[in-house]
Amino acid sequence: MIDVQRLRVLRAVAEHGSFNRAATALRLTPSAVSQQVAALERSLGTQVVARSTRGVTLTPAGQIMVGAAESVAAELAHAQQQVARLATGRTPLTVATFTSGGRLLLPAALTRLTAAHPDAVLHIREGEPEDTLPLVRQGAVDLALAYHFDGPLPAGPGAGSRLHWTPLLEDPLHVVLPQEHRLAGRDTLDLAELAAEPWVLGCLKTEAYLRRYAERAGFDPHVRGTTTDYFFARSLVAAGMGISLIPSIALTPHIPGLHTVPITSPAPVRHIGAAALGRGDRPHLTTLIDALREQAIRQHTGS
Numbered sequence: 001m002i003d004v005q006r007l008r009v010l011r012a013v014a015e016h017g018s019f020n021r022a023a024t025a026l027r028l029t030p031s032a033v034s035q036q037v038a039a040l041e042r043s044l045g046t047q048v049v050a051r052s053t054r055g056v057t058l059t060p061a062g063q064i065m066v067g068a069a070e071s072v073a074a075e076l077a078h079a080q081q082q083v084a085r086l087a088t089g090r091t092p093l094t095v096a097t098f099t100s101g102g103r104l105l106l107p108a109a110l111t112r113l114t115a116a117h118p119d120a121v122l123h124i125r126e127g128e129p130e131d132t133l134p135l136v137r138q139g140a141v142d143l144a145l146a147y148h149f150d151g152p153l154p155a156g157p158g159a160g161s162r163l164h165w166t167p168l169l170e171d172p173l174h175v176v177l178p179q180e181h182r183l184a185g186r187d188t189l190d191l192a193e194l195a196a197e198p199w200v201l202g203c204l205k206t207e208a209y210l211r212r213y214a215e216r217a218g219f220d221p222h223v224r225g226t227t228t229d230y231f232f233a234r235s236l237v238a239a240g241m242g243i244s245l246i247p248s249i250a251l252t253p254h255i256p257g258l259h260t261v262p263i264t265s266p267a268p269v270r271h272i273g274a275a276a277l278g279r280g281d282r283p284h285l286t287t288l289i290d291a292l293r294e295q296a297i298r299q300h301t302g303s
Helices: 004-016 019-026 030-044 060-088 099-116 129-138 204-217 230-238 283-301
Strands: 049-052 055-058 091-097 120-126 143-148 164-178 198-201 222-226 244-247 258-262 269-276
Touching (some): 004 030, 004 060, 055 060, 099 120, 198 204, 198 230, 204 222, 230 258, 269 283
Parallel strands (some): 091 143
Antiparallel strands (some): 164 258
8 A cells, every 4th residue: 555645755855856855845854755755665666766966856657656646635635625615615716827817817707707606715826837737736726827838838747647728828929129119110020130139028937938039040139137027027128128028918007118019920929728637526617717718718809
């Protein structure tokens, strides 16, 4: 019989990449974490982590067991939710979201959810996809409004889990320029035309994305500043610090003195969607996903 506590410890080791950091997160000693992992390996008859001076990585067997740990945690969280509903007559629902997507899509969707299910008790938490998607897999969050760029979802350890992704919006990134910039009157821009420009960006992931596209265009962008807020980045553009690359849904509220220009194909795009472990017997979750999809369609059509 596999010990659930040992699975929990392995999941923490996978998430944090070392015994020491996992021990801190679990409030255990590194020795206790090491002993739990060693005991799990003995019970399985194979290694679940590969140890090195740079930390630990999962073996193929470890990846399977982390997936199992995620499933167990999610099932226990779901069972706890069902018990709470029986005891109180209320259904708790935790939704995680990144800032700009939540501002655009969530309010109307939540209004529809509470109208259809007055028993819903909502909890909202803000976070980036790399933080919130693992919480969905663990059952700590029921749904995450998230995004990804060119690559796959940043699902983390146990990525082969049962995450169900519902696409909602394609969110192209635009160049934001000062109104007096020599290229501000253009209908579209090729990134190669911006090779000599200084940049101020709204998040580190946007910087990484810009660098990938700039490399294809044959230049290394000069990034003068990176913020954690797209509005702040646009304010810096208005102040003459440089130009920026901003997702279309983050172009409001309006800032005077700026001009926005689309990028020619292939244009960088954020793919926005909702991640959950599945709807099954969860009508509240079904209603919320349907409401998010409906709100996304309204945003796309401008209705």
